[in-house]
Amino acid sequence: YKTINLPGVAVGLAWTYVGGDILFIETILSDGKPNLTLTGNLGNVMKESASTALSYLQANAKKFNIDPELFQKKTIHVHVPEGAVPKDGPSAGITMFTSLASAFSGRKVKPFLAMTGEITLRGQVLPVGGIKEKVLAAKRSGLKEIILCWQNEKDVNEIDAEFIKGVNFHYVKNMQQVLDLALTQ
Amino acid sequence: YKTINLPGVAVGLAWTYVGGDILFIETILSDGKPNLTLTGNLGNVMKESASTALSYLQANAKKFNIDPELFQKKTIHVHVPEGAVPKDGPSAGITMFTSLASAFSGRKVKPFLAMTGEITLRGQVLPVGGIKEKVLAAKRSGLKEIILCWQNEKDVNEIDAEFIKGVNFHYVKNMQQVLDLALTQ
Amino acid sequence: YKTINLPGVAVGLAWTYVGGDILFIETILSDGKPNLTLTGNLGNVMKESASTALSYLQANAKKFNIDPELFQKKTIHVHVPEGAVPKDGPSAGITMFTSLASAFSGRKVKPFLAMTGEITLRGQVLPVGGIKEKVLAAKRSGLKEIILCWQNEKDVNEIDAEFIKGVNFHYVKNMQQVLDLALTQ
Amino acid sequence: YKTINLPGVAVGLAWTYVGGDILFIETILSDGKPNLTLTGNLGNVMKESASTALSYLQANAKKFNIDPELFQKKTIHVHVPEGAVPKDGPSAGITMFTSLASAFSGRKVKPFLAMTGEITLRGQVLPVGGIKEKVLAAKRSGLKEIILCWQNEKDVNEIDAEFIKGVNFHYVKNMQQVLDLALTQ
Amino acid sequence: YKTINLPGVAVGLAWTYVGGDILFIETILSDGKPNLTLTGNLGNVMKESASTALSYLQANAKKFNIDPELFQKKTIHVHVPEGAVPKDGPSAGITMFTSLASAFSGRKVKPFLAMTGEITLRGQVLPVGGIKEKVLAAKRSGLKEIILCWQNEKDVNEIDAEFIKGVNFHYVKNMQQVLDLALTQ
Amino acid sequence: YKTINLPGVAVGLAWTYVGGDILFIETILSDGKPNLTLTGNLGNVMKESASTALSYLQANAKKFNIDPELFQKKTIHVHVPEGAVPKDGPSAGITMFTSLASAFSGRKVKPFLAMTGEITLRGQVLPVGGIKEKVLAAKRSGLKEIILCWQNEKDVNEIDAEFIKGVNFHYVKNMQQVLDLALTQ
């Protein structure tokens, strides 16, 4: 687990055709007309997650201490390396949101932290699948903290405790809790 | 059945590949150019339902005590969790309408209430299929009231009364009746 | 046959995969940029019919006592319930035209009247297929008058007279005749 | 062969899946932004013919006594009845051009006249296939004059003279010759 | 080989499903917003050739004595007869460029001249395939001069000299050389 | 290995269906609205690489001594000859970036230099596959220097040293290092 730690970068957990894996979500803002570019070989459901995350962030900008006018002045690019691997599904939703919130607020994401969960337009966190494989991938990559939906706690409890020694789990219900845990400062 | 009860959220009944299920419809308005974004893995017929619901609401805004100029100033995002489940068909039409009317009026939808029915551009409610499976899913989820088209009454009557004890049914003909039943205040 | 009788609603006759059926065409106008939205699970040929009907109406607005400037100020939505049934073919052309003319003129369509026929850009009415099935569906639905292309008269004459007792047929050559028969006032 | 003879209407000869047939091309101009709408179940090659015909007409407007500024002020709709029949191929090119030139100049097309041929961007007329079937369809429909590319003369000569008695053929090389023959006044 | 010789017309050599053939490339400029319309049943690679040719011409307009402001004021239509024949591949690139340069400069292309070669964004000429078939088609059509990439010289040398008697070959490395050979005045 | 050495041209290493090959990336800027045109038969992943490279360059323009306002005033065309060969994958990302940086800065790319690697939105260089085939192709083409991701060093070490005598390797972690090595002046 190595990363240039800049605002706009968050670590998700994915379940690709090679099994569990960690996934960087990178957001860059440039001056320009409001527009959302999505790259990284993303499927439609994953693109919809990004759109949902952005709408929720924009509608609740003040609540998250972000200037609402920024959304009229910035072109947004969200990229997920590695381009050769097709990625899909809703489980990167809360990571997309965290990456966007980090870029818009200028606050970095805490290092050695990963997360996985679906986002709703009300800011809820929904449970996702493949928890065991995702958590083991996070452990292998040296990550220390993982944010999950409270409904995924039962999936973690089914993993042999020895395999995940040293990893700290946070169970959340909404995006406010995610940002409180994930953003520094 | 758990929900953060905000304006813009309504509960529909759907018939997905796993059988009957409840479906949240979430609408958020942001300042911006008039535009309708639809997410949640929706098929074309379901997207058309949302478009029809919006046109009917806009054309009849005054009748429903909504400022018609709002439609020129707000960007609309309608999302239906859960992104991994493909959803289609016209039966979410009246729920889409209720979600939009709730968001534009700022009036919350009554809790423990679900609905299913097709909407027309004249504001009529048309009957839909899969009533038994949908109603049982609503009951299982703890919902207490269900709005249906009057032409679906016969389908409810065919369900064993014991299975739906404690659920209150409302049979309607048009969207005015739906909003009278669904919106609080 | 039941309908909320508003300007913009006309009844067509269709031949879907379940046989002959009646079809409501609903048009709503809203303030906004000129644009034509078409919903109701329509195939390309049926969408082209709507586009042709609109162009003919716009180019001949004065002849039909419609203010030509309305076409620059109104967003148009044409919807055909029932969204679950795919619909296609050119035979709804004259019904599309009647629905649009009714919406733009504010004049209601005569009740208990149906029609079927292809429209051309010169305002001619062309014959269509499936007349027997369509006419019987109209009769079953309680309709009293049917407008057809004069070249479809021979198809009506082949139907057993008893089956269509009480239904009045009008055979026309052009859209002027259709509107004279269909619009009230 | 029956037609309401208005400017903008020209008769082509086509080779559809039912054999040779005549084809009306209808053009209507409305006030509005320059745009070309094409309807009538047209394939891509036929749509490209219309685009080529329009570009040639616009670039040579003065030569054909048409006000060049009209092209900035008029929305164009070209329709080819009958919507249920798929149509394709380049052979309607010169008919598309004649229909457009008629609509823009206000000069009607000569009655009982048909034509078939590909158009180039230099205004040349290229030969097309299916001449025998097309010519016989024109004869059956009561048409009296046919315009063809000079390279199609040999195809006409191969038809039994008795079958085409009373039909007058014009062989041309370019669009100027087509308009000289086709437009009245 | 017959052609109305206007600025904007150049002759290429193609390899279609019927073997080697000559291909006219026709460019017309009209007043209007900058836009490039491509017709003639062209595949994606051939469309990209036209786009590449246009970008190179625009970026090097001064070098080729063309007013750079023309590119902001002219709508461009490039057409390749014959519409029924699908065409693809990069080998028309230098012909596309010559046709565009001729249209923008008003200088005609030398008669009885053909060319084939891929264009790069730096203005290089790259070798292409099917040289033997293309050259023989040019000879059959009465063409007298052919421009090729210098790397295609070896392919010409493999053709029996008798077959190409009277045809003059020019081998080039870049677009400057092509225009020096191809444009008159 | 021959090239007209202009700003905007960089050499990548690709793995196409014919094995390892070198690939020119050509960028041209023209005055006009900001827009990115991509040609050369590129697949979606390769197009996304170009979009990612451009966003990273724009967001870090000052760091690379490029005037940020240029991005609002220039139309960008990136082309990859040879149009007949389909190209895809993320491995041209750093070459795309170098080509863009060269075009925007006016600084030429060092001759006899090639590179291959994926780019991220944070400016990192990621490892890619097919190193042996790509490096041998570079050697065959006469290239003298190759830039690779530091994680690809192990792949180079597996190649027989004799095969790559005279080729100089640079292993990098980020785009700053790439530009320091690649741009002249």
Ligand SMILES: [Ca+2]
């Ligand atoms: Ca990985």
Ligand SMILES: [Ca+2]
């Ligand atoms: Ca994730």
Ligand SMILES: [Ca+2]
């Ligand atoms: Ca569910």
Ligand SMILES: [Ca+2]
């Ligand atoms: Ca529903």
Ligand SMILES: [Ca+2]
């Ligand atoms: Ca029905």
Ligand SMILES: [Ca+2]
């Ligand atoms: Ca009808």
Ligand SMILES: [Ca+2]
């Ligand atoms: Ca016919």
Ligand SMILES: [Ca+2]
């Ligand atoms: Ca024709």
Ligand SMILES: [Ca+2]
């Ligand atoms: Ca030919």
Ligand SMILES: [Ca+2]
């Ligand atoms: Ca060529």
Ligand SMILES: [Ca+2]
């Ligand atoms: Ca090569």
Ligand SMILES: [Ca+2]
């Ligand atoms: Ca590369």
